[in-house]
Amino acid sequence: MKQSVAILGATGSIGQSTLKILKQHADDYQVYAVTGQHRIAELVDICLQYQPKVVGIPSDQLTQFQKIAFDKKLQPLPKLVFDEDGLVEIASSPEVNIVMAAIVGAAGLLPTLSAVKTGKRVLLANKEALVMSGDLMLSEAKKSGALLLPVDSEHNAIFQCLPEQYFDHRQADKQPQLGVSQILLTASGGPFLHFDQAQLENVTPAQACKHPNWSMGQKISVDSATLMNKGLELIEACHLFSISEHFVTVVIHPQSIIHSMVQYIDGSTLAQMGNPDMCTPIAHALAWPERISTSVQALNLFDVQKLDFYPPDHEKFPALNLAREAMRVGGTAPTILNAANEVAVQAFLEGRIKFTQITNLVAEMLNQVSAQVTNNIESIIQVDHQIRERSMQWVAQYGVPL
Numbered sequence: 001m002k003q004s005v006a007i008l009g010a011t012g013s014i015g016q017s018t019l020k021i022l023k024q025h026a027d028d029y030q031v032y033a034v035t036g037q038h039r040i041a042e043l044v045d046i047c048l049q050y051q052p053k054v055v056g057i058p059s060d061q062l063t064q065f066q067k068i069a070f071d072k073k074l075q076p077l078p079k080l081v082f083d084e085d086g087l088v089e090i091a092s093s094p095e096v097n098i099v100m101a102a103i104v105g106a107a108g109l110l111p112t113l114s115a116v117k118t119g120k121r122v123l124l125a126n127k128e129a130l131v132m133s134g135d136l137m138l139s140e141a142k143k144s145g146a147l148l149l150p151v152d153s154e155h156n157a158i159f160q161c162l163p164e165q166y167f168d169h170r171q172a173d174k175q176p177q178l179g180v181s182q183i184l185l186t187a188s189g190g191p192f193l194h195f196d197q198a199q200l201e202n203v204t205p206a207q208a209c210k211h212p213n214w215s216m217g218q219k220i221s222v223d224s225a226t227l228m229n230k231g232l233e234l235i236e237a238c239h240l241f242s243i244s245e246h247f248v249t250v251v252i253h254p255q256s257i258i259h260s261m262v263q264y265i266d267g268s269t270l271a272q273m274g275n276p277d278m279c280t281p282i283a284h285a286l287a288w289p290e291r292i293s294t295s296v297q298a299l300n301l302f303d304v305q306k307l308d309f310y311p312p313d314h315e316k317f318p319a320l321n322l323a324r325e326a327m328r329v330g331g332t333a334p335t336i337l338n339a340a341n342e343v344a345v346q347a348f349l350e351g352r353i354k355f356t357q358i359t360n361l362v363a364e365m366l367n368q369v370s371a372q373v374t375n376n377i378e379s380i381i382q383v384d385h386q387i388r389e390r391s392m393q394w395v396a397q398y399g400v401p402l
Contacts, residue, residue, distance in 0.1 A: 008091065191208065226359060340364075343392055347361075
């Protein structure tokens with residue numbers, strides 16, 4: 001029997017890679033629902049090829065969708081659902097077995113949480129959802145029996161290197177289990193790895209979005225350039241694998257061949273290696289514990305020749321320490337970090353603040369606002385909205401007017 005898949009964020013790079021794999025394995029999987037935000041013409045093309053039963057779009061894109069669907073003779077028309085309520089409806093639908101959570105940023109929080117609450121296999125590409133909700137999401141997964149599997153290449157690599165039953169042995173004391181001593185979280189270092197501080201002051205959005213190894217959207221590309229992406233991944237790893245942040249060491253590895261490593265108490269270090277292509281971790285999470293084929297070429301070690309490793313430069317890239325501090329403080333601190341960063345990245349992309357001001361804004365919000373201990377989603381969302389508003393005020397005061 002075919003597994004029914006919903007792709008939240010189907011027009012993005014993760015969504016496109018997921019569709020590519022589903023097409024390769026059409027006998028085993030079917031696309032039940034897709035969602036998109038702005039690239040409506042691409043969403044209609046997806047509907048033409050995969051014939052989903054349900055499509056989620058913003059309500060203000062309805063006329064655009066209908067026009068393009070009519071022009072391209074889309075038949076039969078899928079059921080349309082709208083805005084956040086529509087995303088939640090798709091994610092929690094009883095018709096869906098697997099949810100690819102690939103919406104960028106905080107917008108993916110409630111749909112992802114809904115998928116978890118209804119016991120789905122959730123392929124987690126939206127790290128911000130776990131950064132914000134953390135233990136709450138994992139608690140809901142435990143209650144519902146949902147399977148939360150990492151799609152980020154680093155977390156998927158860690159998952160592959162851990163003992164098979166590791167998730168069943170996670171402890172509240174945040175200590176590594178089953179002989180694990182620490183996690184080595186790799187980072188490419190982004191496009192500005194060898195830039196000095198003066199050069200970083202004047203980098204452009206176009207430069208920041210040109211990642212040396214990966215093809216990604218604008219937001220995650222900028223996060224990779226500041227190393228905030230690695231900071232968010234550090235927080236995600238702490239939650240997913242139930243360990244304290246001091247058991248996670250970030251390693252700069254420019255080639256992006258080793259996607260992360262796990263060290264053990266006997267001196268062993270296990271690494272997951274492969275060419276930098278998101279189809280590999282997507283396929284792994286989709287079929288786990290089985291393996292399915294992809295179009296990704298196997299790694300040719302004779303072509304690789306050398307692998308480099310460096311410690312991160314915390315002075316040039318303060319985002320990592322900001323993320324560590326947010327994780328240590330706990331409560332809503334990671335939500336503050338994430339909300340401020342999302343506003344800062346958007347302001348940078350719009351040319352309103354400099355690249356180096358991104359982490360300045362984040363640090364200011366973490367200093368200004370005290371973190372709260374909370375165990376409900378409403379409080380998390382309230383803090384998220386509050387920080388976004390304060391961050392936009394900061395941009396208005398210290399940035400360039402639109």
